[in-house]
Amino acid sequence: MSILVLGGTAEARALCAELSQRGLPTIASLAGVTTLRTRYPVPLRVGGFGGAEGLATWLRCQKVTAVIDATHPFAAKMPWHAASAAKQIGTPRLRLLRTAWPPRQGWIIVPDLVAAADTLPVGAHAFLSTGRTEVAAFAARGDVRFTLRSIEPPGDLPPHIASVVARPPFTVDAEVETLTRLEITHLVSKNSGGKEQAKLEAAARLGLPVVMISRPPQPDGPSAAKVADAVAWAVKTVDI
Ligand code: NAP
Numbered sequence: 001m002s003i004l005v006l007g008g009t010a011e012a013r014a015l016c017a018e019l020s021q022r023g024l025p026t027i028a029s030l031a032g033v034t035t036l037r038t039r040y041p042v043p044l045r046v047g048g049f050g051g052a053e054g055l056a057t058w059l060r061c062q063k064v065t066a067v068i069d070a071t072h073p074f075a076a077k078m079p080w081h082a083a084s085a086a087k088q089i090g091t092p093r094l095r096l097l098r099t100a101w102p103p104r105q106g107w108i109i110v111p112d113l114v115a116a117a118d119t120l121p122v123g124a125h126a127f128l129s130t131g132r133t134e135v136a137a138f139a140a141r142g143d144v145r146f147t148l149r150s151i152e153p154p155g156d157l158p159p160h161i162a163s164v165v166a167r168p169p170f171t172v173d174a175e176v177e178t179l180t181r182l183e184i185t186h187l188v189s190k191n192s193g194g195k196e197q198a199k200l201e202a203a204a205r206l207g208l209p210v211v212m213i214s215r216p217p218q219p220d221g222p223s224a225a226k227v228a229d230a231v232a233w234a235v236k237t238v239d240i
Helices: 010-021 053-062 080-091 113-119 172-181 196-206 227-238
Strands: 002-006 026-030 044-045 064-069 095-097 106-110 125-128 146-150 161-165 184-192 208-215
Touching: 002 010, 010 026, 010 095, 010 227, 026 106, 044 053, 064 184, 064 227, 080 095, 095 227, 106 113, 161 184, 172 196, 184 196
Parallel strands: 002 026, 002 064, 026 044, 064 095, 106 208, 125 146, 125 184, 146 161, 184 208
Antiparallel strands: none
């Protein structure tokens, strides 16, 4: 028996460490989108499975007894593939999904990236913390300046989108300094949830409007918000 943890988040790593400490055979899986890969304390496989069908075949071949989907709250495809594959072959699945940030004063809540781009006023200078692969929605807004912050270099960008490469964590003071120095007028963020809230605190301190993108829908089924609850589910599910 083994547990597959679909990763790409800090929670996935913490979960793998906890499962491994309890002696539960665990395999972690990453999409392989970043070159700077954090170490996992369990065997790791990297790369897509080939959709829900490919994942179902892989789960069957590897005799996986439980799947914990600990992908990012904004991973749009993998949770659906995991739900479909697990259902097809009757393997229990849990979604580990950290709690979203509750709305704050000064937030403009939008459903997606396109709506985020649309809501910015002409002449704004928006700070994008939405990820290096998700600039397409902002490319058409040549009447707005953007600074995109990403962990890895984003590749070619249109002239109205500047790039800053930096790796979290960031302190609130550092975020205030960055937003002030760049003369940012709006912060654009996904509602990822979790501890990385310094940018939100900094925006609140500076009175900057925050364009907050709501999470995509999630498949039905059991879910946990905390690593400890996912561990308890795994222990119960694999019945040791
Ligand atoms: P996505 O839209 O859900 O996934 C795109 C494709 O990547 C999937 O169809 C799957 O390919 C493959 N994939 C995704 N997660 C995988 C995993 N853990 N193991 C193996 N294959 C995986 O997700 P995304 O937004 O491109 O994000 C890719 C990864 O980065 C995710 O694992 C996510 O946890 C992490 N991440 C995403 C964000 C974000 O804002 N989207 C932020 C931080 C981290 P196949 O269909 O071929 O199986």
